[in-house]
Amino acid sequence: MKLHVSHITKTYGNRMILNDCSYVFDKTGTYVLMGSNGCGKSTFLRICALLEPQDNGELAYFDNGTSLAQDITLRRRLTLVLPRTGVFNTTVDKNVAYGLKIRGLDHAVIERKVIAALDFVGLGPKAGQHARTLSSGETQRLGIARALVLEPEVLFLDEPTASIDEENTGIIESIIGTMSKEGRSKIIMTTHDRDQANRVGDVQLVMKNGRIENQDLK
Amino acid sequence: MDSILSGFIRAFQLIFHLNAELFGIILLSLKVSGLALVIATILGLPLGSMLGLKRFPGRDLAISAVNTLMGLPPVVVGLFVYLILSRKGILGFLGLLYSPSAMIIAQSILALPIVTALCHSAIVNVDPLIRLASRTLGATPRQETLAIFHEARYGIISAIVAAFGRVMAEVGAILIVGGNIAGYTRVMTTTIALETDKGNFELALALGIILLLLSFMVNALLHKVQRKGMVSSQ
Numbered sequence: 001m002k003l004h005v006s007h008i009t010k011t012y013g014n015r016m017i018l019n020d021c022s023y024v025f026d027k028t029g030t031y032v033l034m035g036s037n038g039c040g041k042s043t044f045l046r047i048c049a050l051l052e053p054q055d056n057g058e059l060a061y062f063d064n065g066t067s068l069a070q071d072i073t074l075r076r077r078l079t080l081v082l083p084r085t086g087v088f089n090t091t092v093d094k095n096v097a098y099g100l101k102i103r104g105l106d107h108a109v110i111e112r113k114v115i116a117a118l119d120f121v122g123l124g125p126k127a128g129q130h131a132r133t134l135s136s137g138e139t140q141r142l143g144i145a146r147a148l149v150l151e152p153e154v155l156f157l158d159e160p161t162a163s164i165d166e167e168n169t170g171i172i173e174s175i176i177g178t179m180s181k182e183g184r185s186k187i188i189m190t191t192h193d194r195d196q197a198n199r200v201g202d203v204q205l206v207m208k209n210g211r212i213e214n215q216d217l218k
Numbered sequence: 219m220d221s222i223l224s225g226f227i228r229a230f231q232l233i234f235h236l237n238a239e240l241f242g243i244i245l246l247s248l249k250v251s252g253l254a255l256v257i258a259t260i261l262g263l264p265l266g267s268m269l270g271l272k273r274f275p276g277r278d279l280a281i282s283a284v285n286t287l288m289g290l291p292p293v294v295v296g297l298f299v300y301l302i303l304s305r306k307g308i309l310g311f312l313g314l315l316y317s318p319s320a321m322i323i324a325q326s327i328l329a330l331p332i333v334t335a336l337c338h339s340a341i342v343n344v345d346p347l348i349r350l351a352s353r354t355l356g357a358t359p360r361q362e363t364l365a366i367f368h369e370a371r372y373g374i375i376s377a378i379v380a381a382f383g384r385v386m387a388e389v390g391a392i393l394i395v396g397g398n399i400a401g402y403t404r405v406m407t408t409t410i411a412l413e414t415d416k417g418n419f420e421l422a423l424a425l426g427i428i429l430l431l432l433s434f435m436v437n438a439l440l441h442k443v444q445r446k447g448m449v450s451s452q
Contacts, residue, residue, distance in 0.1 A: 051353055076356035086347030089369050098365075099355035146355060 001063050001077065001153045001186065002026045003048060008057035009210075010043055017043045018054070019210030025154075030180045030187040032201030034194065039207050041190040042083070045156045048188065049080040076103065079152040083159040085143035092134065093118065093127040095142060099150045117149035121175055137168025144175060148184070155179070157189035161196065169196075176200050228420035229427060240424055247405040250318055250392070251385045254325030258333045259378055261326075266337025266377070271363065281338065287331035292324075296394030299324045303395065316397035321405070324391040329381040336380060340373020341366060375443045383436040387429065 003025040010018040017040040025031060035041050046052050047059065050070055061068040068074045079099075088095050093114050100110045118124045121141040126134065134142060140160060147155055157176070161169040177200060180187055191197055197204050205212050232240050269281055301307050303315040303323075314320045344366050352365040367374070389407035396403035398412055406425045413422035 049354065051350070072356070072358060079356070080354040082347065082351060082354065084347060086345055086349075086351030088348065088351070088365070098352070102352075102355070102357050102361045150355065 001061055001068075003154065003186075003188075004058075004060045004062065005048065006058045006060075008044075008047065008054045008059065010040070010047065010054050016210055018047070021057070021207075021211045023205070023212045025186065025188060027203060028183055028186055029202030030176060030189065030200055031203045031205060032197040033188065033190045033205045033207055033212070034192065034197055035190075035207035037192075040210050041207050042158050044207065044212075045080060045158050045188065045190060048154075049078050049156045050075045051080060076150070077152060078154045078156065079147040079150055080156040080158060081140075081143045081147045081160060083162050085139050085146075087131045087134075087139060087142065090131060091127070092123060092129050092131050092142060095131045096146050096149050099146060103150075113149050117145040120148065120178075121145040122171060135168075137164040137171070140164055140168065140172060141175070144172065148179065152185050155185040155187050157187060159190055159192070161191070161193070173200050222419070225419035225423045229424035232420060232424040233427065237424075240421065240428075242401065243404055243406055243409050243425065244428060246318065246403075247386065247407075250321045250405060251325055251382060254322045254329055254385050255378065255382050257322070257326040258329035258381055262330050262333030262377075262381075263337055263374065265330075266334040267341055267363075267367070269334070269338040270341030271366065281335075284331050284335045284338070288335050290328060290331065292328060292388045292390035292392075293394065295324055295327050296391035299327065299391065299395045315395060316399060316403060318396070318403055320395040321392040321403060324395045325385040325388065328388060328391060329385050332381040332384055333377050336377030337370075337374050340370040340377060343373065344369040372443050372446055376440055379436055379440045379443065383433060383440070386432060386436070 005021060005023050005025075008018050008021045009016065021040075021044065033041050033044070043052075047054050050059075059070075061070070061074060088098060096114045096117055097110050100113060105113075115124065115127070118127050121144055123134075123138060123141055123145060126138065131139070131142060144157070144160065160176070161172050164172075173196065176187060176189070179185060180200070180202065189200075207213070265284075269277065269284070299320060300315065302309050303312070303320050304310055305315075314323070348365055348369050349362050352362045357365060387407065389411055392403075392405060393408050393411065396405070396408065398404050398408040404412075406429050410422045410425050410429070413419070413425075
């Protein structure tokens with residue numbers, strides 16, 4: 001699936017966050033978007049994930065050359081992991097099962113997929129634990145498991161390692177690396193950390209003045 | 219002192235001998251308050267949800283009004299319902315005054331602001347990230363709302379239990395609109411008031427003990443629900 005972003009603008013109050021922002025995400029692998037705080041990275045991801053509308057400009061998803069309708073079907077092929085995971089007030093496994101349940105999947109299929117996703121992020125032994133008792137690093141991994149269990153074609157990760165320890169950062173980077181290698185999803189993530197961008201990014205982008213200004217192919 | 223002690227002994231005798239009059243009164247109390255609670259929940263849950271989830275002009279005023287109505291004096295509600303249901307009132311033609319239906323209406327009015335205000339409070343206290351998180355995982359707007367309800371479930375249950383506690387212990391409104399007719403509209407609280415006036419303490423005490431037990435059970439349930447909600451949100 002390809003994503004074309006053309007001349008997008010977004011303003012909150014008097015502040016223009018995205019200003020004539022364009023880019024074509026047509027490669028597989030991991031795109032890393034860098035930029036200072038408040039430069040519009042998160043807004044850009046939310047718009048691309050169809051969670052909020054842009055003010056102007058166009059956003060189009062293409063599959064085998066066909067433009068896709070921006071409806072719930074397309075939205076369910078994309079997933080965004082938030083910087084602060086909104087954890088449901090229940091157990092770890094039920095958190096991961098949520099997205100599958102609302103898609104009406106069979107109970108046995110859900111159970112199998114949840115176990116696989118939790119094992120993939122190293123939370124298998126904590127499946128039955130209450131999700132709000134996890135550490136912040138584990139919570140972030142739960143957010144990733146909750147997203148990847150849905151097998152999205154495009155996975156957006158908004159600052160996936162912000163404010164978590166080195167060990168969990170390493171685990172998350174390795175999860176991203178494995179997913180990228182296996183070609184499970186096109187990954188578009190934001191980070192502040194240039195070293196991390198070098199470690200996990202196939203394509204590095206910089207957002208400045210509300211635009212994706214330059215790109216640096218690895 | 220002896221009369222109080224003998225009153226207690228006879229009260230326990232009434233309870234343990236399953237006195238028909240006593241249990242008839244308890245059953246009617248539970249029926250009236252239970253149905254009032256069902257009505258208040260059917261109306262209050264959507265109202266509280268609307269106040270919690272929607273943004274509309276006058277919302278703040280509506281929230282303040284509902285919070286104020288939580289402290290409605292029962293006698294005022296009783297008077298209001300009496301005037302509406304009395305022969306000259308706008309619903310007088312229904313002939314509901316001095317019937318269990320009139321008591322259910324009065325208690326529903328008392329319970330409605332409690333259910334509405336506490337449900338609203340439970341819903342607005344849900345982490346705003348829950349709605350966004352469910353959307354990122356592919357939820358439709360209806361599924362997002364259900365996710366919020368699920369998060370607010372302990373608060374909503376607490377609201378319903380708290381309203382039940384309030385109407386069960388209420389006496390002013392139902393006395394005015396029910397009339398305390400033996401075998402028809404006589405419930406626990408009104409019987410206690412009447413029998414105390416008559417100096418017939420054993421029935422009043424027996425009902426008082428049961429009312430206290432019920433109140434204790436409601437509060438224990440409320441505490442358990444709130445505790446569960448607190449533990450799971452840690």
